[in-house]
Amino acid sequence: MTQTPEEISINLLDAARKAGAEAADAIVIDGSSVSVDVREGALEHAERSEGTDLGLRVFLGNRQAIVSSSDSRPETIAAMAERAVAMAREAPEDPFAGLADPSQLTSNWDLNALELFDPTLEPSAESLLKDALAAEAAARAVSGVTQVSDAAAAYGTHRVHLAATNGFSGGYMRSSRSTSCVAISGEGTGMERDYDGDSRSFQSDLRDPAEIGRTAGQRAVERTGARKPETGCFPVLFDERISSSLIGHLLAACNGAAIARGASWLKDCLGQQVLPEHLSLVEDPHRPRISGSRPFDAEGLPTRQRAIVENGILTGWTLDLSSARKLGMDSTGNAARGVSGPPSPSNWNLNLTQGTQSRSDLMRDMETGLLVTSMIGSTINPNTGDYSRGASGFWVENGEISHPVNECTIAGNLREMLMRIIPANDARCYLSRVVPSILIEGMTLAGN
Structure with missing residues (x-):
């Protein structure tokens, strides 16, 4: 060129x-x-x-x-x-x-x-x-x-x-x-x-x-001999490898385009509690050497650090100019685009408050339940937050891994799930989305 x-x-x-x-x-x-x-x-x-x-x-x-x-x-x-x-x-x-x-x-x-x-x-x-x-x-x-x-x-x-x-x-x-x-x-x-x-x-x-x-x-090798788990209501521990998907569902519900369409289970929750009060979700597009960092958005507006959720309270939507105008607000500098489409709201680097316990500590406390290490498929109702996903991982008995499991489904409601999350302290700080392992009690598990 x-x-x-x-x-x-x-x-x-x-x-x-x-x-x-x-x-x-x-x-x-x-x-x-x-x-x-x-x-x-x-x-x-x-x-x-x-x-x-x-x-x-x-x-x-x-x-x-x-x-x-x-x-x-x-x-x-x-x-x-x-x-x-x-x-x-x-x-x-x-x-x-x-x-x-x-x-x-x-x-x-x-x-x-x-x-x-x-x-x-x-x-x-x-x-x-x-x-x-x-x-x-x-x-x-x-x-x-x-x-x-x-x-x-x-x-x-x-x-x-x-x-x-x-x-x-x-x-x-x-x-x-x-x-x-x-x-x-x-x-x-x-x-x-x-x-x-x-x-x-x-x-x-x-x-x-x-x-x-x-x-x-x-x-x-650890997954060898996997079988279906029990069906019932159990605590589920989302491994750090896939826990950011939960925060991804929260971000999708906070997206200004979804809010403007009225297609979000969080549409009436601005200023309300959506996470436990000791947790915050902070966006920071200025972290060095991180893939989600950028100096400006796709409309030339400055990017900036902001708390999407602060001490459990939802503080604002993720907005580009168009969605901001529809909602009578100001853009948050979150426009993203490719060469063939208009700008749309998108998030940059995210950081969820880490907990004080290790993943092993959370497994010990859950006693009996499921450690999820991979997920397939997704059925998320954007209006209600009803959640259902295929999962595999390991069955936990007496606070320790018992055997690998697969071919199961975990289900719940995102609004209720996010209010019950207990984070570990194992997030990898070099990722764009810094989210630790997350324990959620009382989820529906469908296996045998």
Whole structure:
């Protein structure tokens, strides 16, 4: 690519003005990635991709239209702008659509403090292959592992630039490095699988691939001989690996788009208690080296730390400009978007207050119940919060793990469940969502 994302975004805005747009914004994403997959000690698949994606949104009054392309040639950009303006003329009016007022825009940010991009050299394909093979070998070395279905290593970078006719122009670069492994134990219908993986912004922070493979293997072996648990009402301990899904359901119910539609079980709960009073849920988009960090949102507004839940009380919704206008509020600087769609509210990094007990302490206190380590499927009623998910993990007897379980369903109501959560102290602080293991008493469990 001979042009930078910033130059392309400026060209898109110029073309939009020439085509007759009254206002416009443009987003350009330039990225590259390389990945390696291995199987049985040999390279199975290697892939490298590079590309530039462009998105143009134009306004004619309260009418808007969006077009996207992966071609940045001048003639393509001109055609995109003409097509977008023609589409906007036929689009229905949306009184809540529009760019940010210039007074709302951010103009100062410190990319160096966020450390989104690793300046070290891109790893070679040989280096990625070595890591993937090391993960696979470590998993295979675990007694009881019958095969490794997947071991992979990957690296990627992308540059993002956003520009608009309201005067905003800003961009940043981001890098990512990952290693993963999926191991299988048992044979035939008795096979069980589990995984481990790590993804970081900086290569030097990545966990050792042998550790990742070994953990994947051990987890798979621990699941050997799984059977259905009892049916009844039991305490359920959500392992730290999957506990953030519970907070994800809370965040979905706090999303301004859902609130504006009236499709949220929290729609009438602003200012009310939704978590135990000693717990808070804090969003912080400025944590260094974390994938969810960003200096501004997809509408050019400043991102900031805020408590979504403070001492158990729901303090506000997650809003972009459109949902904020619909609700008569101010945007929280949480707009996210790709090249082919309008902005929508999204959350950045989250941190739930950790408890004082370990996961083992919570298992001891629950005496008899289910430790969930993986989940499949999801039936969530967005209006009532009724919750039902397939689960597998380990049965706990007398406060200790007794045997692995699978093919069961856990159910409850999210409003009631979240009010009863008891967090452990085992959250991994380098994740974007820092959520510890969570114990919830009195859930419905369907097994045998």
